[in-house]
Amino acid sequence: MLLEQLKQAAAEREAQALTRRRRIAHTACAPHQSVGPLDQTPASLLTFCSNDYLGLADHPALAEALADGARRYGAGSGASHLVSGHSIAHAQLEERLAAWLAPSIPEARALYFCTGYMANLAVLTALGTAGATLFCESLNHASLIDGARLARADVVRYPHGDVATLATQLAASTSAIKLIVTDSVFSMDGDIAPLSALLALAEAHDAWLILDDAHGFGALGEQGHGVLEHLGLVSERLIYLGTLGKAAGVAGAFVAAHELIIEHLINTARPYIYTTAAPPAVAHALLTSLDLIEGDEGHVRRANLARLIAQLRAGLGELAARAGWELGESDTAIQPLIVRDNALSLALSAALEAEGIRVGAIRPPTVAAGTARLRITLSASHTEADVRRLLDALTRAQAQVSAAAAQAPHAPHCKEAA
Numbered sequence: 214m215l216l217e218q219l220k221q222a223a224a225e226r227e228a229q230a231l232t233r234r235r236r237i238a239h240t241a242c243a244p245h246q247s248v249g250p251l252d253q254t255p256a257s258l259l260t261f262c263s264n265d266y267l268g269l270a271d272h273p274a275l276a277e278a279l280a281d282g283a284r285r286y287g288a289g290s291g292a293s294h295l296v297s298g299h300s301i302a303h304a305q306l307e308e309r310l311a312a313w314l315a316p317s318i319p320e321a322r323a324l325y326f327c328t329g330y331m332a333n334l335a336v337l338t339a340l341g342t343a344g345a346t347l348f349c350e351s352l353n354h355a356s357l358i359d360g361a362r363l364a365r366a367d368v369v370r371y372p373h374g375d376v377a378t379l380a381t382q383l384a385a386s387t388s389a390i391k392l393i394v395t396d397s398v399f400s401m402d403g404d405i406a407p408l409s410a411l412l413a414l415a416e417a418h419d420a421w422l423i424l425d426d427a428h429g430f431g432a433l434g435e436q437g438h439g440v441l442e443h444l445g446l447v448s449e450r451l452i453y454l455g456t457l458g459k460a461a462g463v464a465g466a467f468v469a470a471h472e473l474i475i476e477h478l479i480n481t482a483r484p485y486i487y488t489t490a491a492p493p494a495v496a497h498a499l500l501t502s503l504d505l506i507e508g509d510e511g512h513v514r515r516a517n518l519a520r521l522i523a524q525l526r527a528g529l530g531e532l533a534a535r536a537g538w539e540l541g542e543s544d545t546a547i548q549p550l551i552v553r554d555n556a557l558s559l560a561l562s563a564a565l566e567a568e569g570i571r572v573g574a575i576r577p578p579t580v581a582a583g584t585a586r587l588r589i590t591l592s593a594s595h596t597e598a599d600v601r602r603l604l605d606a607l608t609r610a611q612a613q614v615s616a617a618a619a620q621a622p623h624a625p626h627c628k629e630a631a
């Protein structure tokens with residue numbers, strides 16, 4: 214019975230062009246990456262789909278720091294943080310991160326987690342207790358959605374970017390504890406939440422602002438300290454989550470907030486307590502990553518990224534206008550080209566791959582039905598020539614699909630997504 218059901222679900226996914234397949238990378242995360250089946254010679258692809266915004270994931274200094282960390286502390290932590298797994302490397306990392314966020318969150322402390330997914334579950338379940346209300350932005354990341362589902366708090370959703378609706382919801386709420394929950398940079402759209410307005414609302418309504426800066430930390434701000442530095446926001450009411458597997462190039466995440474909040478998480482957050490601490494070597498490597506982000510190299514990389522973003526947007530804007538597609542309003546390294554139809558997004562992705570370029574086709578349920586897209590992400594390690602190559606290939610792919618559509622107006626890729 215179970216297998217019958219799964220078989221049918223798989224057939225339905227296939228019919229809707231929604232089947233997901235993993236690809237195997239044979240080399241490090243970098244603009245040129247070899248990808249292919251286990252037992253075949255991989256193809257080298259120019260990739261525009263990682264979240265390695267600063268191009269640090271394959272940085273030799275980080276690989277060396279990881280090796281140095283392993284020599285000092287071994288491979289594994291051996292236990293959870295509350296038992297015996299909390300190492301000096303974790304503690305040093307938390308001190309550094311707290312200092313980075315302290316200008317925005319006075320006297321912030323920081324807490325390191327194995328993954329951003331777990332950090333979001335931890336924050337929302339530990340603070341979203343019975344009697345509290347979570348006010349959740351509708352395009353929040355899956356980990357925030359799951360955290361809200363697990364929490365005992367009431368959950369109210371507000372439409373994307375809709376500060377006015379949120380204000381009405383907050384004014385109507387009688388909850389003792391009100392928590393506004395939002396991505397800072399939306400992961401599939403690249404736009405930035407109206408954080409100043411959200412913080413003003415939090416202050417006006419005695420609420421707190423939980424913000425997930427997975428795509429801002431390292432990439433935004435003069436020093437790379439993230440969206441709070443970028444926007445110059447300061448408040449004790451901020452509960453900040455940064456991830457360390459994207460721009461920081463390694464793995465893990467952290468929460469920075471008032472010391473009482475951090476102590477509460479250490480004592481009550483099950484996704485923090487009941488899991489083995491990340492290898493100390495990972496925390497040790499992250500110390501080097503923070504040096505790179507804040508140092509000259511980070512500044513050069515962010516400046517290069519900004520130039521590439523401008524170049525890509527100029528080209529994509531023309532292409533979208535010609536094809537009747539939509540280029541999302543984004544100034545960040547995430548640039549969504551919304552083509553709407555699932556099969557069309559796959560056809561474009563396949564046409565690019567035939568030219569040796571890898572761009573992810575993002576389909577429901579990751580994005581809303583009818584908004585399938587190519588999610589193009591840039592890294593500071595890309596070059597101007599790489600971006601030009603992508604734009605040229607996309608231009609050819611667009612001509613190809615529109616010629617095919619003209620010949621067969623009812624071809625599957627012309628149908629609106631279900």
Ligand SMILES: *Cc1c(COP(=O)(O)O)cnc(C)c1O
Nearest residue numbers: 328329330354356400427456465
């Ligand atoms: C990637 C991501 C996460 C999860 O972080 P991991 O460390 O990869 O588990 C959380 N929130 C957002 C917005 C993300 O993009």
